[in-house]
Amino acid sequence: MTDNSFLVTDRNKVKRTPLRGAYDREAVYAVLDACQICHVGYVVEGQPYVTPTIFWRDGDTLYWHGSSASRMLRTVKAGVDVCVTASLFDGWVMARSGFHHSANYRSVMAFGKAAPLETEAEKDAALKLMMDGLFPGRWEEIRPATKQELKGTTVVRMEIDQASAKVRNGPPVDDDEDYALPVWAGVLPARQVCEAPVADPKLNSGIAFPENLAGYLPK
Template identity: 50%
Template sequence: MSQTDAYPVSERNKVRRLHERGRYDRESVHAILDAAMICHIAYVIDGQPYCTPTAFWREGEHLYWHGSSASRMLRSQKPGLPVCLTVTHLDSLVLARCGFNHSVDYRSAMCFGTAHIIDDPAEKARALDSMINRFYPGRAAELRQSSAQELKATMLVGMQIEQASGKIRSKGVADEEEDYALPIYAARFPVRQVIGAAEPCPRMPEGVAYPPGLAGFIPDRRLDEVMLESFRTTYGD
């Protein structure tokens, strides 16, 4: 693996516990990020730690999120604020033959960088359209444009990924060899977040067609699969 294929490893992003689960290659980290819609952003303001859940999206090596211009967290990032952005997918519950070996299968990513406010009106409008298209391909062109007041009320934050690491567990039940003969129930329970059937707005005019960009939003499809598919449709990565 070349240096450009992986994020640099330091004390900040090195996976210490169960290091064999660690992933530093961009392909693995990006796949975890792109299959998600919600992240958690950790930061410190005046010595007090905070962690904020929010929708986010990736464009190349940059992550973006948005919120209200009145947000204390976002306003504090205007001059540049070190943050840690994390994403987790819970894939299964694992019941073993002893409490110590109970676990979960998961995919997670942790990204480090310096968050900053994006004030340029043109870049802000472009990025907010990209947010819509990232989740719902082609939808931004179908919408009423945001007003100047709506754009003013929205704050956009960007962060270049300086370092990142992923961590994956996918092995299911893993007991001590001598425990497999014990008459104790053990299993993996898959956990999936799935798309439900659309519930059209009751005030929608008659004759409005289902947008082609939502073709992937099929009931009972896994959300992470739909998000990854939407990302690739929009960006082609």
């Protein structure tokens, strides 16, 4: 545990295979920053819900947004307890027994209370932060948001009170006596890849694919 780690309590402590857990901000943020989608968990009148959404991070703060009519956003902006999870699947782990088959993954669970951004300027700045993180240079190319669009959009921020990361990587861990079995074992790696861009059918002729999106071209 370092001074740059989140406080560990029963709420965020990794109990199952605790050696895979990490609480330092560097480990937690490495996973969050590699994800595009998170799942927001909350309770409405005793009924739990989990809503997937795009999110972004600035320091110890998570942001997400959506329609002002969204049940999830109307609920969490009231200051209820929120649990945000994000995960990445890195491959199947093939063992010599069914019991020890597994998956390699990176995941984070973060806790806090969400609050809405109230002014148009706050919303605009937060949305620019999202765009700059995903597509550097894009914000300057596109039309600015209108007052009506900002009014119809809710943006919330959540200061991360506590968080933990949990990561599994590497080969299978079999029972000692099973290593002699004539069974193939190892890892089937998996990763998300970008495919070739597909232009909008209504795109005006002569508009080239922007250089600032080159990172999204197939490798």
